[in-house]
Amino acid sequence: MRRKLAAGNWKMNGTAASLAEVEALAKAHPTPAVDVLLCPPATLIARMADRAEGSAVAVGGQDCHANISGAHTGDISAEMLVDAGATHVILGHSERRTDHAETDAIVRAKTEAALARELVAVVCVGETEAQRDAGQTLAVIKAQLAGSLPDAGVDGATTVIAYEPVWAIGTGRVPTLEQIAEVHDFIRAELKDRFGPVADGIRLLYGGSVKPSNAGDIFATSNVDGALVGGASLKASDFSAIIAALETA
Numbered sequence: 565m566r567r568k569l570a571a572g573n574w575k576m577n578g579t580a581a582s583l584a585e586v587e588a589l590a591k592a593h594p595t596p597a598v599d600v601l602l603c604p605p606a607t608l609i610a611r612m613a614d615r616a617e618g619s620a621v622a623v624g625g626q627d628c629h630a631n632i633s634g635a636h637t638g639d640i641s642a643e644m645l646v647d648a649g650a651t652h653v654i655l656g657h658s659e660r661r662t663d664h665a666e667t668d669a670i671v672r673a674k675t676e677a678a679l680a681r682e683l684v685a686v687v688c689v690g691e692t693e694a695q696r697d698a699g700q701t702l703a704v705i706k707a708q709l710a711g712s713l714p715d716a717g718v719d720g721a722t723t724v725i726a727y728e729p730v731w732a733i734g735t736g737r738v739p740t741l742e743q744i745a746e747v748h749d750f751i752r753a754e755l756k757d758r759f760g761p762v763a764d765g766i767r768l769l770y771g772g773s774v775k776p777s778n779a780g781d782i783f784a785t786s787n788v789d790g791a792l793v794g795g796a797s798l799k800a801s802d803f804s805a806i807i808a809a810l811e812t813a
């Protein structure tokens with residue numbers, strides 16, 4: 565049985581004042597029936613980890629470098645994330661793939677670095693609108709999974725996959741439940757093909773315009789084990805409602 569996961573990605577949002585949201589969230593869910601994760605910008609990781617200590621809220625990064633240290637101005641290593649108190653890291657988000665030209669090979673190298681430092685890797689895949697319109701969705705997901713995941717170390721304890729259709733991120737547009745189920749079932753089958761029975765333990769998150777109003781339906785969908793939430797994770801009240809929907813799904 566996979567334990568469900570509600571993950572929030574704050575992206576480039578949040579300052580010290582935002583940490584009050586973490587305290588509110590921790591207070592609202594002292595013993596949640598699902599895992600809860602918040603991934604703030606790098607500047608807030610250590611402070612958020614301090615505030616979340618002793619609570620059920622885990623803290624993660626939004627990216628890490630493939631190397632452990634060195635001359636990489638502006639970058640952060642997996643080891644530094646661990647040192648700051650992170651237990652997870654989002655890798656290969658479509659905004660990183662676009663803004664920083666991250667290829668599948670780069671995402672794979674970063675994932676290897678994360679797994680080597682025992683960070684749970686939340687690896688993101690998802691098609692653009694043009695790719696969906698061209699009927700390429702499953703082929704795109706297949707290639708991203710094949711290229712972004714390492715051969716060794718991937719299992720339910722170490723790795724989470726987030727399916728985030730690029731056209732659904734921040735747009736208020738959500739795929740139909742059938743479309744979500746099709747992709748999630750496909751991802752599960754691909755993971756089983758490559759990794760065998762351990763693939764059954766890998767959580768599959770849906771991401772893209774998840775709100776309190778649509779979370780219940782999405783969480784009832786085949787092979788959806790939680791969500792990677794952007795905008796609606798910034799306010800404790802919204803994210804809390806999504807956590808509650810996941811707890812009762």
Ligand SMILES: O=C(CO)COP(=O)(O)O
Nearest residue numbers: 573733734772773794795
């Ligand atoms: O990209 C996302 C999470 O990583 C989704 O963002 P939104 O929930 O704001 O659409």
